[in-house]
Amino acid sequence: MTHEAGIPLGLKFKLLSDTAQDSAAQVVSDVVVGDYRDLETLRAFARDCDVITFDHEHVPLAHLRALEADGVTVRPGPDALAHAQDKGVMRERLTALGVPCPRHRVVSGPADVTAFAAEGAGTDGGDGYPVVLKTVRGGYDGKGVWVVRTEAEAAEPFKAGVPVLAEEKVDFARELAANVVRSPHGQAVAYPVVESQQVDGVCDTVIAPAPGLSEELSGEAQELALRIAKELGVVGHLAVELFETRDGRILVNELAMRPHNSGHWTQDGAITSQFANHVRAVLDLPLGDPRPRARWTVMGNVLGGDYPDMYAAYLHCMARDPQLKIHMYGKDVKPGRKVGHVNTYGDDLDDVLERARHAAGYLRGTITE
């Protein structure tokens, strides 16, 4: 989708892809299949690139630093990306900046978790459980995240041998996301703050803007995201996933430094999409207007279902809703895998929500009429 946003500017993309079947590899004409964990592969790839950017955060920082030492322009740079790669580094830095976060600590074993839990116990005689445990690296979409209720349950996350971060289980009213884009010379834009609804740890629906969010809290979330982008030296898109607590505060949950699922609505709902602005930022071009084009825009993720071929479902979805925007990724359909999303927009939130949910459900096969 980043490539799609670059076509109108006449940009030439070169893609380093794990396999020739990856989504991006199906649409970019200049593809190198190779392993992003191998420095020499990266070096050979980067040789004729003006700038390198990413659609995930997993390229080893040491490799990115080596590329920079070679003179390659890497955006976002490794010093910023460190905070998206490692949740421990992220929590430490945000806390130092005074950014509100859930109570947290890097823990080294189940007994440590129990001690962490006890410090958060209230006056009700409880033990402070449940606690959220996360491997500091490699998780996404609920993978690498555990909610544990006892010390015995707390043993599991340590088995991978990756450092584990313990966090209080926040009693949140809902999840929000603040998406901003920042360019190398410091220009930045903030998209409207959105509500993100999760099902089984996976984002299901995004509503832009977040319904009923006070102007004050919305402004606070945007300022927070802009400040994080600046302090961490982010170049490109930054998604700040937030908890809105029941007592009206916001806490930072996660950071992502690339176009993000919570910003997919911008393709059809904003004047400039997150993909277009990410491309502009990494090229140090002036950023585009992030304002919404409709009163409400809703994004519904399409997960793989039982039917391997979703094309047949287009007929019904397009006939039912001529305004529907379908974005499929060309991925093989596997149950539960994110294989696309739909966007709807309009003046009536109930209608916009219903249309997005119907289309996402119909494409997955959970709605059949």
Add this chain to the structure above:
Amino acid sequence: MTHEAGIPLGLKFKLLSDTAQDSAAQVVSDVVVGDYRDLETLRAFARDCDVITFDHEHVPLAHLRALEADGVTVRPGPDALAHAQDKGVMRERLTALGVPCPRHRVVSGPADVTAFAAEGAGTDGGDGYPVVLKTVRGGYDGKGVWVVRTEAEAAEPFKAGVPVLAEEKVDFARELAANVVRSPHGQAVAYPVVESQQVDGVCDTVIAPAPGLSEELSGEAQELALRIAKELGVVGHLAVELFETRDGRILVNELAMRPHNSGHWTQDGAITSQFANHVRAVLDLPLGDPRPRARWTVMGNVLGGDYPDMYAAYLHCMARDPQLKIHMYGKDVKPGRKVGHVNTYGDDLDDVLERARHAAGYLRGTITE
């Protein structure tokens, strides 16, 4: 741009291109370089295609008929395309359908032109000149079109050995275009009728919708385009270029059976773009909503100027207008060549027009501040 519109549907495009440097060849990953005038090239290309469509009208009809005989699905089909390839065939058919056209006749030499002119002479003692002469095939952007004032001038168009169509020089108030899309099972949508402003025979600016156009004439133009699409069996996009006469009538000027310059505004100004709807039509998918998303949308063509590199101009254009939408084609810049376009939209037509004209002029190099 058609490929760009197909990416979100997960469609796989295969491109037959004259050269590897063509605009589309730069962004489609599966490109065959070959000559569309060679039947065996077409046959080999078409073997694994579900459907064939076009971004120009020049593939020989006999070849398309041969592909159809092989079982290939060609949309639009050769019976429809005949009317976009040959202006003589088009005029004959439209006249038979009762569609208002300029007075016209296929002529065989300068004396014939003088006779044709005389038949249109008024009571002022004039000779009926000027007359518009067009080669029936191969013209575009003012090429293959002459406005002749004397029999001597009328000699030129016959030199190519292609049949020549004579037409009255219409005293038009402005040019309009009615864009419609029709699917194989007969569903059709009509975009708002636009005003198209030409400079030196090349489209310069398109305003959607056409300012001040009466609902009656607008409806008449849309109905006319829908009727032509149906009667000619068009599948996909049909652009009907029209003259609006000073006495309030509309006459058909030209037909194009593919996404058209007069519909480029739809990329940013309509719920579903002409490219997305052309793709849906040729795949026999339900069509998308053609309604506008803004009160006014203006498209400005970017012509090549003196500077071979337009990228530097992005900086100023994007900084000046964060809402500007740039669409460049990746073509080598040659003076006067269409190398891209810009779209602007908003509530204030003067502002929207100024922004489009400024950006188009700045990218060309005729405006420098």
